[in-house]
Amino acid sequence: MKNIKLAMPSLKDARMRKNKKIPTIRYHLDEKYQYLGKGKTYSIFTYGCQGNEADSEVMAGILEQIGYVKSLDAMNADIVILNTCAIRENAEQRIWGVLGQLKGKKRENPDMIVGICGCMPQEENATNKILESYDFIDLVFGTHNKQNLPRLIYEAYMTKSKVVEVISSEGEILEEAPKIRELHHKAWVNIMYGCDEFCTYCIVPYTRGKERSRAKEDIIQEVETLVESGYSEITLLGQNVNAYGKDLGSGYTFGDLLYDLDQTGIQRIRFTTSHPRDLDEKTMQAMHDCKSVMPHLHLPVQSGDNEILKKMNRKYTCEEYLSKVRRLKELVPDLALTTDIIVGFPNETEEQFQNTIKLVEAAEFEGAYTFIYSKREGTPAASMPDSISEQEKHERLTLLNQYINKGYLAGHQRFLNQIVEVLVDGPSKNGEGMMCGYTKHLKLTHFKSNDLSLVGKMVKVKITEAKTWFMIGELCE
Ligand code: SAH
Ligand code: SF4
Ligand code: F3S
Numbered sequence: 001m002k003n004i005k006l007a008m009p010s011l012k013d014a015r016m017r018k019n020k021k022i023p024t025i026r027y028h029l030d031e032k033y034q035y036l037g038k039g040k041t042y043s044i045f046t047y048g049c050q051g052n053e054a055d056s057e058v059m060a061g062i063l064e065q066i067g068y069v070k071s072l073d074a075m076n077a078d079i080v081i082l083n084t085c086a087i088r089e090n091a092e093q094r095i096w097g098v099l100g101q102l103k104g105k106k107r108e109n110p111d112m113i114v115g116i117c118g119c120m121p122q123e124e125n126a127t128n129k130i131l132e133s134y135d136f137i138d139l140v141f142g143t144h145n146k147q148n149l150p151r152l153i154y155e156a157y158m159t160k161s162k163v164v165e166v167i168s169s170e171g172e173i174l175e176e177a178p179k180i181r182e183l184h185h186k187a188w189v190n191i192m193y194g195c196d197e198f199c200t201y202c203i204v205p206y207t208r209g210k211e212r213s214r215a216k217e218d219i220i221q222e223v224e225t226l227v228e229s230g231y232s233e234i235t236l237l238g239q240n241v242n243a244y245g246k247d248l249g250s251g252y253t254f255g256d257l258l259y260d261l262d263q264t265g266i267q268r269i270r271f272t273t274s275h276p277r278d279l280d281e282k283t284m285q286a287m288h289d290c291k292s293v294m295p296h297l298h299l300p301v302q303s304g305d306n307e308i309l310k311k312m313n314r315k316y317t318c319e320e321y322l323s324k325v326r327r328l329k330e331l332v333p334d335l336a337l338t339t340d341i342i343v344g345f346p347n348e349t350e351e352q353f354q355n356t357i358k359l360v361e362a363a364e365f366e367g368a369y370t371f372i373y374s375k376r377e378g379t380p381a382a383s384m385p386d387s388i389s390e391q392e393k394h395e396r397l398t399l400l401n402q403y404i405n406k407g408y409l410a411g412h413q414r415f416l417n418q419i420v421e422v423l424v425d426g427p428s429k430n431g432e433g434m435m436c437g438y439t440k441h442l443k444l445t446h447f448k449s450n451d452l453s454l455v456g457k458m459v460k461v462k463i464t465e466a467k468t469w470f471m472i473g474e475l476c477e
Helices: 011-015 050-065 089-108 124-133 146-159 204-208 216-228 254-262 281-289 306-311 318-331 350-363 390-413
Strands: 003-007 024-026 041-046 079-084 113-118 139-141 162-165 173-175 186-190 233-237 268-272 296-298 336-343 368-372 419-427 434-439 444-448 458-466 471-475
Touching: 011 204, 041 050, 050 079, 050 113, 050 146, 050 186, 050 233, 079 089, 089 113, 113 146, 124 139, 124 162, 139 146, 146 162, 186 216, 216 233, 216 254, 233 254, 254 268, 254 281, 281 318, 318 350, 336 350, 336 390, 350 390, 368 390, 390 458, 419 444, 444 458
Parallel strands: 003 162, 024 173, 041 079, 079 113, 113 139, 139 162, 186 233, 233 268, 296 336, 336 368, 444 471
Antiparallel strands: 419 434, 419 458, 434 444, 458 471
């Protein structure tokens, strides 16, 4: 297939942070594309974080606006888009695997359009590999230009070529784009995009651009509309939500936003992700004061060793981390705390790993995402010497998970015989006649019921069993 390269990624450009105002763009559809998808179907496969899930909801909105309908057979739609994640090698491996399957589908149906977007194309290596070895892909675009989807599809149809447009700028703020939300009771709400932390292992500041906050008015209005449409829960999204507003320079912070959103009448507010350095007293106070802000905090620590934290450029010590946790638990005594941890950072010694285990015990986490360090081309850690064997790293992960799993169980056991409030998601995969949902503390709870009218409602459940991964309870009348 011929290539049309409208823009190619550059890690060098992606690393730049200029001191200029980030533009807000209001979505506008060119009439020319209005009926582009009429009579055709689409599907979107989403990988990675909630940021990607939110982006996929916008792409679905754009596709439906131009006439596409969601395909019932995801692998056989007229357009199939993979919204990808580049955070670790294994995330990428999975996507190369799915692309392999799609290659066969495209052979059966040459008119199908296959698109790849999200964080992977933002990497030079990945886009080069797509150009060299994945000839059947029609569309390659990134995280900064999903709003151009109609134009890119049009170009691909008209030219029968592979269209590549990956922009490595600091990004913009897209407002008023159409959106098809996946659920009708829980919603993602972006409050900021990008990341300026530059943790040395992480690719996100390169794939997502500069830290940029949405105007508070836009966020509050979005939440008010969600309340009017019957939503009960929102999750505020950003790579570092505690840095919200810093780029706007008005002095209005994440804590202020929580207080304001509490006034909208939304029943449950969650947020992810918090950075331990930027988590401030006002945010903690808001967690105490605002009824709608849920008593759960995901606060990635990454390592329990000060030297490793320094090499990671995390800008806090274990002592500072634990002191914030203590303060939080004073303000929110029943807080459920979860985290992210990386083992096997370049040259992490056994002693440094043991320090992580000690911190896990001290912080009493009730859950964690744990990872083996994965080298990301272009990041500072990729050139750090590393003499720890793969086997050693796997053993550390296994040991760490044993401690983490104890925390999961303890986090569930503390609710035994208590009555908790569950926002019902739907039928549970845990057996016939069961439904499930999450508690305020974000504990997955299953209970016996066939009543589909409960979906999206808050119910009271008495907890009768606590397992490692979930709780079981009985619906209270
Ligand atoms: N912005 C969030 C999380 C971003 S990515 C934060 O800073 O907390 C989610 C998690 O993936 C990170 O918290 C980290 O634990 C993990 N991660 C990121 N880059 C990684 C890498 N190169 N190898 C292994 N894990 C990584
Ligand atoms: Fe990555 Fe660090 Fe930014 Fe999180 S805060 S997205 S880990 S650079
Ligand atoms: Fe992955 Fe990009 Fe999110 S790398 S974790 S999809 S920001």
